[in-house]
Amino acid sequence: MPKSPHLPKRPRWSSLLLLALGLTLLLIPLRYAAQHYYEAQLAEQNGQTLDLYVANLLGTLRRYExxxxxxxxxxxxxxxxxxxxxxxxxxxxxxxxxxxxxxxxxxxxxxxxxxxxxxxxxxxxxxxxxxxxxxxxxxxxxxxxxxxxxxxxxxxxxxxxxxxxxxxxxxxxxxxxxxxxxxxxLDSAERLWGNAPEQLLVTDDLGVVILTSHDAWRFRATHPLDERQREQVNANRPYPTTNPAPLTLVPGDWLTQTRNLDEVGWTARILAPREMVERQVRSALYVGAATLLALLLLLVVMTLRRRHFIERLALDARAKRDLELSVEERTRDLQTLNARLQQEVHDREQAQRELMRAQDEAVQAGKLSALGTMSASISHELNQPLAAIRSYTENAVVLLDHDRLDDARGNLKLIGELTTRMANIIAHLKAYARGARRAPESVVLQGALEDALALVAARRRAMQVELIRDLPDAPLWVQAGETRLRQIISNLLSNALDALAEKTSTRRLWLTTSIDERGVTLILRDNGPGFSSEALARAHEPFFTTKATAQGLGLGLAICDNLLRTLGGHLHLSNHGDGGAEVRLYLLHGKPGVASVPQEEVRG
Structure with missing residues (x-):
């Protein structure tokens, strides 16, 4: 165990008193220094003020000269x-x-x-x-x-x-x-001085006060007038009295500065009360005394703290030895726990990788399952334009044989339009199958909705579902990607048709929109059984489904919600007051324009 440090002796009060006396003596030079400083500062300030006043007074007189x-x-x-x-x-x-x-x-x-x-x-x-x-x-x-x-x-x-x-x-x-x-x-020149503590005196060539900021000093003589000067006053009568009373000022009470106005023979003085300097000197002495007292107290405190610090070092030395023993024992325990924790982390990381791989496979399986369902509907949609193309082609041959070129040209134009429609259906199916997405763009909501309805049209007619639409004629431009928006809407329409499959009576599907300053809301409502309370609480969770395992994996709504959030919108599920489910798609406003040219799709 280390030896305890040597403890210092306690300070003697007599030494502290001598130190305090020595510090107090320092206030004497401080007083002289402060007095000299503040007198110089006041003299400089009053000199500038007096120069300004004299310049203003002479300027007033020169204006009329x-x-x-x-x-x-x-x-x-x-x-x-x-x-x-x-x-x-x-x-x-x-x-x-x-x-x-x-x-x-x-x-x-x-x-x-x-x-x-x-x-x-x-x-x-x-x-x-x-x-x-x-x-x-x-x-x-x-x-x-x-x-x-x-x-x-x-x-x-x-x-x-x-x-x-x-x-x-x-x-x-x-x-x-x-x-x-x-x-x-000259009254205005006197009023310019204001109510400052400094006093103004302007005397004429006889030494009589003619302008002053102190009313009691006006027309008083700064020195006794001789006989000739009194005769001059009697002859010219410049003052209200022919015998001006003397002005008595105690020189020690004032700090005076003087300027001569040679043009008019006057003398301007500014008198500052010495108390202005004494007040600042006292303040400086108070600050100095407080500083010295603070230094004295700081010295006492530092001496006491030094003693306490040495005592604390001895205690810390003993505590350090006990702590080292405890740390060695605790380190052995932590090494054992750390090895066990590393093994557990490795096992959890392995399980997490396997879980993510299983989720990716399940997502792709769900998409392929939905793709198979849509393919059946799309094959039905492709058969109709193919049959029409065959009929228009045979008809065009007959028209050409009869030299009806304009009618044949019309048939060829119709064939081109049907071909474009088939290419669009195949492009939608291709984009959905490989999970493609586009960068955010402004698209027309009605166009994406029509494409999604076309994908489920055969299934809807087969189920005899009545479609009720209340959509505006004007294009609704929203911020989205065409492929992602069609994927979201078609997924929601498929879910609605799945729910209506459980209903045996009249089946209806409503499509409406609402617009506010933030964006556009697409409302899909059906008259099916609606959402259960558990479904409303967990519908956004991946792999949650109310269908049989063979019918779905529980990924549709989760995928729709994630896609909407990447577009700046969100998905809201609820039950309508008249029964059935209600799904709201909130989308941000897009910039109006012409139909956008599809951008190059990037892998998702």
Whole structure:
């Protein structure tokens, strides 16, 4: 017996505590790394957002920058300035300015005289119309009259609404005769920011907040204004107050990024709460602490599992020795049983081969027996066309002697048709005898049924069986093989005639069809004794028969069922409610067409 492996000592808790402390110290560099990573990530994201916002704001302003210069060249506006006091000219100019405002999306467009009085305005229909108001104090008016581009941010003196003003002088040669002003609404630029946790600040050249996502910060000064700046505010009145309150922000609470809008002298800032970074850093620390704790627990578990594993090895060594002894004994028993089983398998395989050979011989014997029965009927069918051929031939000789060539030609045509009929009967008998089959094809059900009826016609007339057919005139195309379908139908007809042989009174055989979306069903019904319950349960089994041994081998229905299944259909047996047996052949639809040319038959 092998020696038991050496068992390790149990871990000391003091060692585990020291290990846990060492792992905890790893959280300190993790915090700094996470803080640096998330601050850089937030800075990159906010920088892209701020760049996008600045580009959108500048794009909005640039869209209207050249509009005053273009409008100053319009004849309607010049006519209104030249004909001051002409009310119709002023109204025409106001109407045009209103149309241009609707098309461009500007807030207000108005035309001032050289003294700063508004002559025409796009809001001339509104109660707060600019018409007649004096705007000569506005910086944009002064700059335009001096030949400079007029640019100004401020509140409207009438609407108290924020906007950015573009102004350009209307000149008559070197003299300025008026000023065209376009006011751009900036409220929409502020609404673009949405409800993000980051805050937006846009300050003008004085450091006063003019656009912001935080309503309480609007029109507050980011730094104290000096005396000159306060005088500028009093003169231009760009804000709702002449002394903006200071904006106090704790620098440590925000992460700030700045973009300068040099075109307008503004500065855009995005302020992200530092709590956004701290929250992600705490999450990273929680994940790191959980990971370290998991590692510590994994180490403890692995130590315990190692001890248990060594103990298990010792137990397995003892069990292995006992198992080897048991296996040796069991192997000897299995060798004995295996030799006995091989002999039994050999005997069973030999018996199976003999059974299959006996079944093949029985099937062929059954087919030859059925062939003999059909041959008697076919010989009767061949005698009739042979007698007719003899009569037509003798008659044709007489007609030729009397130079009745057309009548003789008709007799020869009839002889050819009778010869074709005899060849078909012989071909059917040949195919049935050697078990030939064809590849699946589309055939007409009525044709195969007529051929099968012809094979049993003599026997049916001899038994005085009344045939009742209810078949459609239109061809019923089904998926089958002509030889196999004739073989199936003739076999079923023969079974029906066998059953009617037991009946002494009137004998009847019904043939009907039904059609659905899946296929065509051929129904064969007789008024014989019908199927017994045992026959219905075992009719598809090979070698089961209710006839005497000399009359049948019990293979007909089994063969029919197998042939139908290879064609995609199936066979259903039942008893009719009015008595007698009812057999249903379910066949799949075939593709309609002309009568198919027989394909080369292959050995089955």
């Amino acid at each position: 050249v509009l005053p210069d273009l409008l100053g060249d319009l004849p309607v506006l010049r006519h209104a300035l030249e004909g001051q006091g002409d009310g119709s000219a002023q109204d025409a100019a106001s109407q045009m300015l209103e149309d241009i405002r609707q098309r461009t999306g500007a807030d207000v467009i108005y035309l001032m005289q050289d003294d700063g009085t508004c002559l025409s305005s796009s809001n001339y229909r509104q109660p707060d119309s600019f018409v007649g108001r004096d705007f000569s104090f506005r910086p944009y008016y002064k700059a335009a009259m001096q030949g400079q581009p007029g640019r100004f941010f401020g509140l409207g003196t009438t609407s108290s609404k924020r906007g950015y003003y573009f102004a350009a002088a209307v000149r008559d040669g070197a003299r300025a005769i008026g000023v065209v002003v376009v006011k751009v609404d």
